[in-house]
Amino acid sequence: MVGNTQTEMRQRILDHATRLFAVRGFNGTSVQAVAEAVGIRKPSLLYHFKSKDALRAGVLDQMLNHWKDEIPKVLAAASTGKDRFATGVGAIISFFTADPNRARLVVREMLDSPESVREMLDTHFRPWTSMIADYIRTGQEAGSIREDVDPESWIVQVVTMCIGTIAVGDVTSALVRRRGDGDRPHPSEQMKELVRIARQSLFNTRPKESQDG
Amino acid sequence: MVGNTQTEMRQRILDHATRLFAVRGFNGTSVQAVAEAVGIRKPSLLYHFKSKDALRAGVLDQMLNHWKDEIPKVLAAASTGKDRFATGVGAIISFFTADPNRARLVVREMLDSPESVREMLDTHFRPWTSMIADYIRTGQEAGSIREDVDPESWIVQVVTMCIGTIAVGDVTSALVRRRGDGDRPHPSEQMKELVRIARQSLFNTRPKESQDG
DNA sequence: CCTACCGATCGGTAGG
DNA sequence: CCTACCGATCGGTAGG
Numbered sequence: 001m002v003g004n005t006q007t008e009m010r011q012r013i014l015d016h017a018t019r020l021f022a023v024r025g026f027n028g029t030s031v032q033a034v035a036e037a038v039g040i041r042k043p044s045l046l047y048h049f050k051s052k053d054a055l056r057a058g059v060l061d062q063m064l065n066h067w068k069d070e071i072p073k074v075l076a077a078a079s080t081g082k083d084r085f086a087t088g089v090g091a092i093i094s095f096f097t098a099d100p101n102r103a104r105l106v107v108r109e110m111l112d113s114p115e116s117v118r119e120m121l122d123t124h125f126r127p128w129t130s131m132i133a134d135y136i137r138t139g140q141e142a143g144s145i146r147e148d149v150d151p152e153s154w155i156v157q158v159v160t161m162c163i164g165t166i167a168v169g170d171v172t173s174a175l176v177r178r179r180g181d182g183d184r185p186h187p188s189e190q191m192k193e194l195v196r197i198a199r200q201s202l203f204n205t206r207p208k209e210s211q212d213g
Numbered sequence: 214m215v216g217n218t219q220t221e222m223r224q225r226i227l228d229h230a231t232r233l234f235a236v237r238g239f240n241g242t243s244v245q246a247v248a249e250a251v252g253i254r255k256p257s258l259l260y261h262f263k264s265k266d267a268l269r270a271g272v273l274d275q276m277l278n279h280w281k282d283e284i285p286k287v288l289a290a291a292s293t294g295k296d297r298f299a300t301g302v303g304a305i306i307s308f309f310t311a312d313p314n315r316a317r318l319v320v321r322e323m324l325d326s327p328e329s330v331r332e333m334l335d336t337h338f339r340p341w342t343s344m345i346a347d348y349i350r351t352g353q354e355a356g357s358i359r360e361d362v363d364p365e366s367w368i369v370q371v372v373t374m375c376i377g378t379i380a381v382g383d384v385t386s387a388l389v390r391r392r393g394d395g396d397r398p399h400p401s402e403q404m405k406e407l408v409r410i411a412r413q414s415l416f417n418t419r420p421k422e423s424q425d426g
Numbered sequence: 427c428c429t430a431c432c433g434a435t436c437g438g439t440a441g442g
Numbered sequence: 443c444c445t446a447c448c449g450a451t452c453g454g455t456a457g458g
Binding site for chain 1 (some may be wrong): 237238241285295317320321323324325326327329330331332334335340342356357361362363365366367368369370372373376377378380381383384386387388389390403405406409410411413414418422
Binding site (some may be wrong): 009039040043044047 | 427430
C-alpha cells in the first residue's frame with residue numbers, strides 16, 4: 001500500500017483521456033494523442049489499457065462509479081420536497097459545472113453508442129428515477145406539486161436541460177449577450193434560469209401547506 | 214433548366230452525409246462511407262465537394278438556409294403572445310422531430326467546432342433571439358408573462374431542451390419506461406411535458422387580461 | 427515502460 | 443464519373 005505507481009498511472013491516463021474524448025470525441029482522439037498528453041509512448045499506454053475501447057470503457061466506468069456513490073448520498077441528505085429538489089438539482093449542476101467536459105462526454109457517448117448507454121441507464125439509473133418519480137407523485141397527492149406534472153418525463157427534461165446547458169453553454173451563450181454588454185459571458189445566469197424553470201414547472205404556487213421537516 | 218443531374222447528385226450526397234455525420238459523427242464517417250451510401254466512388258464524390266470539410270460545410274449550410282427562411286415566416290404568422298409561443302416552439306419541434314438526425318448533427322457540431330458554431334449563432338440567430346426576447350419583455354410589462362423570466366436565458370433553455378430531447382430522446386427514454394409497461398417508447402409524452410414546462414415557466418397563471426388579436 | 431514494426435484505412439490527387 | 447495510386451496516420455503487436 002505504498003507508492004502504487006501502477007494505479008496512479010492508470011488514473012493519469014484516464015484523466016487525459018476523459019478530457020480529450022470530451023473535447024475532440026472518441027473517433028477524433030488517437031491513442032497516440034492520449035499517450036502524448038500523459039507523456040508516455042503509445043505501447044506503454046496499451047499496457048495499462050489493452051485497447052482503445054478498453055480505455056473508453058475505463059473512462060465511462062469512472063463516471064458511473066461517481067454516481068453510484070453520489071445518488072444514495074443525495075437522496076438521504078434531503079428530507080422535504082423543496083430540499084430534495086434543491087439538493088438533487090444542485091448535485092447534478094455542481095458535478096457537471098466542476099468540469100464541463102464530463103457533460104460533453106456524456107452527450108457524446110449518448111450520440112456515439114446510444115444502445116449501450118440506454119442499457120447503462122436502464123440498469124444503473126432507472127431504479128433511482130422511479131424512486132424520485134414516486135416522491136413527486138406523493139407530493140402531487142399532498143398538493144405541494146402540480147397535478148399536471150408527468151414525473152418521469154419531468155426528471156428526464158430537467159436532466160437533459162442541465163447536461164445540455166453545461167455541455168454546450170459556451171456556444172449557446174452567443175445568443176444571450178445583450179447589445180452593448182461587452183464580451184462578458186453569462187453562465188451562472190443560464191443556470192439560475194434553468195433552476196427557475198425546473199422549480200416553477202414542478203411546485204404549486206400556493207405557498208400554504210408547506211411540509212417542513 | 215431541364216434534368217440538372219449535377220445539382221441532384223449534390224443533394225443526394227448531402228442527404229447521405231447528413232445522416233451519416235449525425236449518426237456516426239464527422240470523424241467517425243469516412244468519405245468512402247458516404248460515397249458507398251450514395252452509390253459512387255470516392256473520387257467522384259470529391260469532384261462535387263472538393264474536400265471532406267467542404268462536405269461538412271455543405272451539410273451545415275443546408276440547415277442554416279432552412280432557418281433563414283423559416284424564422285421570419287414563423288414570427289410573421291403569429292400575433293398574440295400565446296400564438297407566438299405555440300408557433301415558435303411548434304416550428305422547432307416539428308423540424309427536428311421530422312428527422313432527429315438534424316438535432317444530432319447540431320449537437321455534434323456544437324461539440325466538435327464550438328467556436329465556428331458560436332460565430333454562426335451570433336451572426337444568423339442572435340438578431341432573432343433579441344427580437345423574441347423583446348416580445349417577452351413586452352409581455353412582462355403587460356403582465357401576461359412572469360416578471361422573473363430572464364428572456365434570453367429562457368429562450369436558450371427551451372431550445373436546448375428541445376434539441377437535446379430530440380437528439381438523445383431514444384436513449385433517455387430508458388429512464389421513463391414504467392414498470393410492467395412493455396417496451397413501448399414515449400417520445401410524444403416527453404414532448405408534451407417539455408411544452409408544459411416551457412409554457413408554465415413563461416406565462417403568468419392568472420388568465421385575465423388575455424391579449425387576443 | 428521502450429524501440430521497431432505491422433496491415434489497414436484515411437483524405438486526397440493524377441489522369442483520363 | 444472512373445481506375446490507379448500517394449503519403450500519412452490509424453490501432454495494435456513483437457520483443458525486450
